[in-house]
């Protein structure tokens with residue numbers, strides 16, 4: 001037993017430029033932040049603060065900001081990284097989906113997700129909304145790594161690697177949703193893959209399941225032109241957004257991509273308080289198109305950022321998403337002033353928390369919120385000088401600049417080393433599956 005006073009503060013961060021991402025987007029120069037005994041932020045102020053923490057992080061003037069929130073990912077897909085390149089989404093899915101069914105089991109998803117958690121944490125991502133098979137494995141990784149992973153049963157018409165026909169999958173999902181939630185009071189999740197891989201009856205059934213357990217919907221929508229054609233053909237000329245609205249799946253949903261939206265779709269998304277997760281790296285690599293982020297913004301839609309899966313992205317780098325989001329919107333608008341740095345910083349943090357309905361507990365650095373924060377490197381040449389931290393974050397920071405990461409008041413990355421995952425073992429486990437993965441793809 002520790003003789004540590006139970007009221008002892010956990011961590012004090014000192015000499016920090018605190019980018020709070022609070023309502024006023026306040027920045028506190030030469031600030032201190034104290035994480036109390038309960039893992040929540042007890043105090044934030046400029047200058048020095050009284051504290052009793054044994055762990056003191058001297059930021060030496062560097063940016064301290066909320067952990068990034070990756071609001072659309074397929075974490076276990078790290079196993080297939082680099083096996084779906086230089087091809088469209090349709091060709092990518094035709095190649096990957098049969099391979100996933102051959103390779104994936106609980107242990108494989110665990111290995112893939114653990115590597116993803118390592119990559120995410122080292123890169124400053126503290127929370128991910130995941131959509132993948134065998135989600136129990138992701139929950140185990142969340143527990144052991146300290147990273148926040150929100151996930152739930154996902155549904156396609158095919159049986160998947162579990163392998164469970166739709167009806168059995170439904171029974172399994174019911175059990176999943178009945179299980180107790182985490183201590184944050186998170187909602188459960190139901191993830192219909194998309195409106196092109198599910199028929200209307202199944203979509204209606206999933207809406208009823210989600211409603212029964214007050215679970216939220218995480219779904220791909222309007223990603224490619226090919227999808228729009230498939231959905232129109234399958235669902236009587238409707239768009240994916242119309243189908244989701246008609247099947248009661250749109251309300252407060254999290255929509256991955258939202259690239260090909262018409263004006264009515266945007267109105268429906270706004271009136272249903274849904275979130276669009278912009279995944280620019282995936283969209284541009286697969287030549288899916290450019291999302292109407294500025295129009296969504298004007299309509300008041302919550303826009304978060306995601307990496308998508310590491311076989312379409314191909315990594316879990318949210319800093320890349322931050323940069324691509326801004327640069328491409330400026331380019332297509334022919335106006336460098338649109339989507340300013342602060343908007344993008346909010347998309348990568350508090351807007352992701354809002355998408356998860358956790359903006360009262362994470363997504364910004366404010367007293368009373370859980371301490372999910374990252375400390376950047378004060379000695380980084382590319383972050384020097386730093387006259388405007390929001391601009392620095394939106395245009396200069398890379399994963400290599402992430403020095404320390406704290407999740408839920410516990411340090412999980414210190415001096416670029418992950419304390420909760422055995423780095424070598426996580427890399428080796430995925431390498432060891434390489435032959436099997438390669439054979440599954442080439443045998444298609």
Ligand SMILES: [Zn+2]
Pocket residue numbers: 072073074220256308309
């Ligand atoms: Zn996706």
